[in-house]
Amino acid sequence: MIEESILISTGVIGALTTYVLNTRLKLGPIRASTIPSFAIGLLFKLFIMELPNGLSNTIPLVFFGASFAGMTSRRIIDSAPWMMASGAIFGTLFVYSSRFFNGYGGGLGIAACLSIVIVIGIRWLLDKISKMLED
Amino acid sequence: MLEIKYADSKTSKIGFIVLGSLLVLFLCTNIYEKIIDTNPNLYILALLLSFAIFLIIGLKKTYDMRLNHINYDERHNIIATMSASITGAVLTYALSSYTSLGPVISSSLVGLSSYILCSMNDRMKDHSPAVYCGTFVGMSSTFIILHPVFVTLGGLFSGVLYHMTEDAFDGEGGKLGTIAFGGVCGAVTVIMLFASIIGVF
Incomplete structure (x- = not known):
């Protein structure tokens, strides 16, 4: 449970960090994703090598994958809380991922894309419900 | 909204x-x-x-929300996207599999380097996303990509998919990874067909 919580929180942080760097500091999506991911990867490779259950390898992977969700433009997701939700959904998808596609490149990215599309779906439903309640 | x-x-x-x-x-x-x-x-x-x-x-x-590319010539050239994607895939696979850097550092390093290099040239500056897409193919494990030549194949398929999907999912994060995933699926399919032909399965 603790391990799952750490990974889902990492997803939130990864998505939010990239989103802020991309949309608020205007670094652009590629720099916003690669710079913090490179830094986190290096940090864990050089200094944080002995965490239990392979977390030293898994945390940078989750951060990196969540950073892809954070590359979303403001036209699609225009608020930080929704981006954090997307990061949490990504973390959840990572924790409960399929074994069939284990080792496939792009697996992190497709999970990130899923998290964004799911958030789009959730927002549409909530908009619909709030309009129904107003009427 | x-x-x-x-x-x-x-x-x-x-x-x-x-x-x-x-x-x-x-x-x-x-x-x-x-x-x-x-x-x-x-x-x-x-x-x-x-x-x-x-x-x-x-x-x-x-x-x-998909874009309407009325003029097909507005797309990036398919040869350019395939080349960019293959480059990203091969470089990342080499760094990830043959050094101790691992997939995250390899992919982010190649992605960032390609962004810096491509932005120095007007003709190249729009191709760094395709290179970054290729890096995700290169993150595949060696037990999936049984031989380095299949990384090139994965990069090639990703480049084609990149070209085909330019006006879909615009601005949505994870699109490049989804394209790369499709490229890897294509490469794995070819690997399995090849293996069945030579009698491994």
């Missing part, structure tokens, strides 16, 4: 179908695995099924 751009082009529909199918395949495979598990966790299954419902709704909204 989401901005909606209505599109009529066949190419944007094809791009949407390709990417949407990959997303559905990925999630449905996960759900199926959880169903056939010997001790299925019903809470996780319910969560994934709810994700599936929101995925369908989200795909409908994404369909409404």
Whole structure:
């Protein structure tokens, strides 16, 4: 449970960090994703090598994958809380991922894309419900 | 509120179908695995099924947002996208598999380097996303990509998919990874066909 919580929180942080760097500091999506991911990867490779259950390898992977969700433009997701939700959904998808596609490149990215599309779906439903309640 | 751009082009529909199918395949495979598990966790299954419902709704909204590239020449040249994607894939696979850097550092290093190098040249500056897409192919494990030549194949398929899907899922994070995933699936299919022909399976 603790391990799952750490990974889902990492997803939130990864998505939010990239989103802020991309949309608020205007670094652009590629720099916003690669710079913090490179830094986190290096940090864990050089200094944080002995965490239990392979977390030293898994945390940078989750951060990196969540950073892809954070590359979303403001036209699609225009608020930080929704981006954090997307990061949490990504973390959840990572924790409960399929074994069939284990080792496939792009697996992190497709999970990130899923998290964004799911958030789009959730927002549409909530908009619909709030309009129904107003009427 | 989401901005909606209505599109009529066949190419944007094809791009949407390709990417949407990959997303559905990925999630449905996960759900199926959880169903056939010997001790299925019903809470996780319910969560994934709810994700599936929101995925369908989200795909409908994404369909409404696809761009309309009226002029086909506005797309990046397919040879350029294939070359960029192959370059990213091969460099990342080499760094990830033959050094101790690992996939995250390798992919982010190649992605950042390509961004810096491409922005120095006007003709190259729009190609760094295709290189970054290729890096995700290069992150594949060696037990999936049985020989380095298949990384090139994965990069090639990703480059083609990148070209085909330019006006779909625009601005949505994870699109490059989804394209790379499709490229790897294509390469794995070729590997399995090749292996069955030479009698490994």
